[in-house]
Amino acid sequence: MTATDLDAFATFVPTPERVAQAADQLVRLVDADSTSGAEEPAVAVAAAICDELGLAARRLPVAPGRDNLLVGAADAPVMLCTHLDTVPPFIPARRDATHIHGRGACDAKGVAVAMLHALRLLQDESRLDGRVCCLLVVGEEADHSGAKAAVAAGLRPRVVILGEPCGLAPAVAQKGLLKLALAASGNAGHSAYPELGTSAVHVLLDALYALRHAALPQDDLLGETTVNVGELHGGVAANVIAPEAHATVLIRCAAPVDAVLEAVRDLVPPAIALTELSRAEPREFATGGGATGPAVPFNTDANWLAATGAELMLLGPGDMRCAHAAHEHLAVADLAAGITAYARTAARLL
Template identity: 40%
Template structure:
């Protein structure tokens, strides 16, 4: 692609940054997303998009996903067949941090995770349509709630029955295209021993000692790895137990998580074998797996000057069922997402519009 076709005009630069400023300025921490959804609805309708707000079942307060598409028809039927579905999430982690900026950078909650991606996606596809490089019916926009907690928005989006060949998800990828991201397991290990006076250790069974033994074994286990996605890693997130220094602890608990690069059930089976093996008499161990997802393999597109990488974090991708092939790209870094200094570089936002345009064009041409 020549230099002329990848340039972004000054009005376009101003448009994406203006939209992003508006998005960051609106508080949208999880459960408080409705204001930014309402803003997006108005904005997209003013820019010739048909907008459907999808209620989230059993949500209190009331929340909606937003699905937008272009159509020359005025029918009430929602058009759900698209070649490329562009997606991100409207919710942010707390607390809300107000917008601020300097010459090079926009700061504030959601600036990189993931409102920069939304702004860039919207501006990119609008430019492609206006330039006649894709057809209106080639693309749709899906922005969901609840990604930062329980993925309820993407789960609910399945009932929209969107038929897409490709799913381009916007998350902070440091301007690189992901080859995939790791899966996860979240689990609790609960140990019950027998309380007693610390002066008579033979009279009790320490739940903490048993738990430490289990965690030691987990930390010194070789977990499976993948040549592309890398090593499966374990995090000991929380540990609790005991009531006092002079009491043999009857209860102990650890909350752990894995970032999985291979098959989740394989790792879960290995975890069960270690945790549930016979240990000290009189000590009972319970393993509860609270969540499990396999890693995601992403489709990729070659774009000049854009590297590829593997994301260690998790996304909404596996919660949207179907045959669509996922891609993952966006401005900003996950290393500053969720922090009090969350930011995104203005030049990256502007450049991401050009990259998304090239990705979408190539996917549209690749689609059958």
């Protein structure tokens, strides 16, 4: 599509009435608990929103009781894609004069609503009708099951515009991840005689300290590799030398995952069992040739959707720094800007 073609309709600025409708719909979607693995309430609300917008949607099975939602033609060359699942705990919607608050408002239900309204604007332009679709997936926050199912279903767009909150500047790259389970064993005993036993908790804490303070592989574009100890369990009582301890660690990899894993193995003593739970390599994105944002430190469905063979972009309204937090929110102004950004970006790619 030429610049002249775009000039005829590519403002794609939603009316105040459309923005108000989108904000109301986002409140409803946030109020639908969709913690990963139990996304059906949000899928049902999203399907209802599609009906309200006159968009044809169909469910694509992922697992019993879990479906992706495909909106528009399955063979569309450009696909908008984001996720409906959220991390725990559920936080119901709250609205003030300028923002919508609650779990998923930013990551990524606001993105989903913006995409649906962008698709409506695109379909209203006859030259674009049928050439852009939207896929709302489940499982992104957990095991990427929705993205994997989409690939298995045979979806093969030419371009996927992934939606995650990144300030509406196309991200140039994302960090990879490495999720590990660490298990330490000790010798139980009376805590008054520490010399007679070995505390698994102490062994594990020492290893975690070393891991958190190590100089792990870095990258000029992606920066530092970071470590988060997300779960930590161990011991049986305060007066007992701990016989076992367990931790789950998520490492945001700025370098190839194998290089990071090798560094971790060098740091963790043989007494600790190390189990790899999941991994995803760092990835660069297409940017559409315009202004770009930075590389992002979080992970997305990109590595799984790459199996479609599509070119991948990452773009979305909101600030990921408030996601997964008690104060998660999205400005209504950003929701409106997201509608415009998705419609314009998709149109330029056709």
